[in-house]
C-alpha cells in the first residue's frame with residue numbers, strides 16, 4: 001500500500017502509537033517516518049525541548065512494538081531426555097546457554113517454546129519474504145564504466161538517437177579492447193588482494 | 199580501499215553500521231561440540247561453497263595459523279570478537295578486499311555473515327549481508343525450522359539470525375547527562391546497548407554500540423526498519439545536545455577540543471585510552487565544523503591503526519607497553535603534521 005503521509009512512496013514501516021490508551025496504526029514510507037512522524041505530537045512522540053535536558057527520563061520510543069504472540073504455559077521437561085542427534089541433555093544447555101545441534105530444537109520443543117516467549121515475546125518465526133522496498137539494489141553495487149556505457153547505449157537506442165549510440169558503442173569497444181590487452185590490469189588486482197593485509 | 203576510508207551518511211554521529219546473519223548447517227553439531235575432524239570438514243564445505251559462489255572476492259585466513267598481534271588487529275577492526283583471540287578451536291574468516299563483507303566460520307554459530315559500512319548505512323549493510331546469506335543458502339544445507347526459523351546455538355539469535363548494530367559517538371548526550379535515560383529507554387524497547395568493543399566492554403571515548411535484541415517474530419526487514427527509526431531519533435538528539443552544549447559553553451568546549459588536538463599533535467608518549475579519548479574530542483571538533491580538523495574517515499583509520507594489536511602489526515614486531523606508546527605517539531603526530539602540510543599546499 002501507499003504511504004499514508006505522502007501517498008507517493010510505498011509504505012514499508014508500520015507505526016503503532018499509543019496515545020492516552022488509544023492505539024492507532026499507520027503505514028508510512030521510511031522517508032516520511034524519519035522526516036515527519038518522529039517529532040510530531042500527532043504521532044505520540046513528545047519532542048525534546050531544551051528545558052527538559054535537565055529533567056529526567058523523557059525518552060520513549062513509541063515506534064517500537066515488541067512481539068506479543070500467545071504464550072506457552074506450563075511446560076515441563078523430562079530431565080533424562082537426550083537429543084538423539086548430539087547426545088546433549090537439557091541440563092547441558094542450562095550450563096552453557098547453548099544447544100548442541102539444530103535437532104535439539106525438536107528434542108526440547110516445548111520448553112524451547114516457552115523460553116523463546118520470554119526472550120523474544122513469542123516463538124513463531126515470521127517468514128514473510130519481503131522484498132526490501134526501500135533499497136535500491138543497483139546502487140549498492142557500483143557499475144563499471146563499461147556497464148554504465150552499455151545502459152546508456154540501450155537508452156539511446158530506445159530514444160532512436162543512433163548517432164550518439166554509435167559513439168557510445170565505439171567507446172565500449174575501445175574500453176573492452178584496452179582491458180583485454182593490458183596485462184597490468186590483472187597484475188595490479190593480484191597485488192592488491194595480496195597486499196590488503198597491510 | 200577499505201570500507202572505513204569511505205564516507206557514509208550521518209558520520210558526525212554514527213561511526214559504523216554492521217549487519218550480521220547467524221546461520222548453521224544441517225547435520226553438524228554446533229561449534230562448541232565439534233571435534234577437530236568435523237571442524238575441518240565443515241570449514242572445507244563452507245569454503246568450497248563460497249568459492250563456488252564467488253571465487254575471486256574472498257580470501258581466507260585461519261585464526262589458528264595467525265599470531266596474536268594479527269588476531270588482535272582483526273578484533274580491533276571488529277572483524278572477530280575479542281573472545282575469539284584465545285580460542286583453541288580453529289576458526290576461519292573469509293573476507294573480501296575492502297573488508298566490508300566477511301563470513302566467520304565456527305564462531306558461536308557455524309556461519310556469521312557480516313557486512314560493515316561507514317556511517318549510518320543500515321540498508322546497504324543489510325542488502326549486502328542478506329544477498330550473501332541467501333546465496334549461501336542455495337549452496338549449503340542451512341538449518342531452518344518452519345516454526346522457529348533459522349536455528350542457532352543460542353536461543354537469543356533464533357528466527358531471523360539478524361543482528362544489526364551501529365557504533366555511535368555521543369559526547370553531547372553524555373555531557374547533558376542524558377545517556378543513562380536514553381540507554382534505559384532503549385533497553386526497555388528491546389535494544390541492547392554496549393561499549394566500543396561489544397560484550398562486557400565499558401563505554402569508552404563516548405562510544406556506544408546499539409543493536410537489536412529480538413531476532414524472532416518479525417522479519418529481518420522489519421527489524422532493520424525499526425532499528426533505523428530508533429537510530430534516527432538518537433542521531434537527532436545527539437545533534438541537538440551538541441548544539442546546546444556549544445551554545446552554553448562555547449569557550450570551554452573549544453578549549454577541550456583544541457587541547458586534545460594539541461596532545462595528539464605533540465605527544466611523545468600516548469597510551470591507547472588517552473589517544474582514543476582525544477580522537478573522540480577531535481571527532482567532535484570536526485562535527486562542529488572547527489577549522490583545520492581531519493575528516494571522519496581519517497579519524498576512523500587512525501583509531502584502527504593505534505590499537506594495541508594494530509600498532510605492533512604496523513611496526514612489525516612485538517612491543518612492550520612503553521614502546522607501543524612511543525610508536526603510537528609518533529604515528530599520530532606524523533599524521534597530524536602531514537595533515538597540516540597537505541592543507542597548506
Ligand SMILES: [Zn+2]
Pocket residue numbers: 003004005006007008009028029030031032033
Ligand atoms: Zn511517505
Ligand SMILES: [Zn+2]
Pocket residue numbers: 083084085086087088099100101102103104105107
Ligand atoms: Zn541436539
